[in-house]
Each structure stands twice: as C-alpha cells, then as structure tokens.
Amino acid sequence: MSGTQYIPHILYSTALTSISMHLLWQRKTADEDRARFKAQTSILQELVEQLRSGKPISDEEITKSRNLACIHGEGKQSPDKDRTNIGWTDVLWGRKTPADLGVSDEWERKDLEQIRKEIEAES
Incomplete structure (x- = not known):
C-alpha cells in the first residue's frame, strides 16, 4: 500500500498541468485575436486615410481592402461545435x-x- 501515498500528488500535478495548458491556450488565442484585430484596424485606417486624402481609389481596391479586413467565417459555427457531448468512446476511439x-x-x-x-x- 505504499503506492497509495502518491495518488494525491499525481492528482495535483495532473490538475496543475491541465490548468497551465488551458491558460497557455487562452493566452495564445488572445494573442492571435489581438494580432488579427490590429491587422484589420491598420487595413481600415489605411483605407480611411486614402479616402480622406482625396486620391482616386477604384471600387476594386476598396473591395479588396474590405475583404482583407473582414473576419472570415464570422457567424458560422464549425461542425465540432454542433456536438458538445463527448463520450468516453469518442475520446478513446474517435x-x-x-x-x-x-x-x-x-x-x-x-x-x-x-x-x-x-x-x-x-x-
């Protein structure tokens, strides 16, 4: 029964590892979102500056800039989000x-x- 004394330590280390991985994933997601929003903002600001300067801008160029700035897939739900219940058989066998x-x-x-x-x- 000497092995049972390590069970709490195993559980604690598993929980800490899980929490740290979740926080790392959250930080990476936030960094990606921040970078995407900065890129969108810079594209739109450049478009605004061109429009304010009075330079002739083609409709095609405006459309390209707007398409670059828009968020792709917005409002669409991925197929993985449709099924939120994951059973153990799905975990083990896919x-x-x-x-x-x-x-x-x-x-x-x-x-x-x-x-x-x-x-x-x-x-």
Missing part, C-alpha cells in the same frame, strides 16, 4: 464523421461489386 461513413460505405459497395463480378465470372 468520432466517425458522416464523410468517413460515406467513404467506407462506398468502398464496401465497390468490394461487393467486385466479388459479385468474380462469382459471375466463375459461373
């Missing part, structure tokens, strides 16, 4: 996406078709 199931069904159909052709050829 999830089957509809695309994976369709591909395997297609391969099975092709295999069955090939076997059917071989049987017909032997007959």
Whole structure:
C-alpha cells in the first residue's frame, strides 16, 4: 500500500498541468485575436486615410481592402461545435464523421461489386 501515498500528488500535478495548458491556450488565442484585430484596424485606417486624402481609389481596391479586413467565417459555427457531448468512446476511439461513413460505405459497395463480378465470372 505504499503506492497509495502518491495518488494525491499525481492528482495535483495532473490538475496543475491541465490548468497551465488551458491558460497557455487562452493566452495564445488572445494573442492571435489581438494580432488579427490590429491587422484589420491598420487595413481600415489605411483605407480611411486614402479616402480622406482625396486620391482616386477604384471600387476594386476598396473591395479588396474590405475583404482583407473582414473576419472570415464570422457567424458560422464549425461542425465540432454542433456536438458538445463527448463520450468516453469518442475520446478513446474517435468520432466517425458522416464523410468517413460515406467513404467506407462506398468502398464496401465497390468490394461487393467486385466479388459479385468474380462469382459471375466463375459461373
């Protein structure tokens, strides 16, 4: 029973590692967001300065600048966010996406078709 004395230490170290990884992920996400917003702000400020200066700017250039500044995928939800319940079987074995199931069904159909052709050829 000498091994049981280490269980609290293992749990504490696991919890601390998990918290530190979560905080690191939060910091990286915040840095990426900050950099993206700075880039958008600089693009839009440059566009504003060009418009205020009175230089002729083509509609195409304005559209390009606006497209660079807009957030891609805004308002769209990723497929991973649709399913929030993750079971242990998903953790251990992974999830089957509809695309994976369709591909395997297609391969099975092709295999069955090939076997059917071989049987017909032997007959």
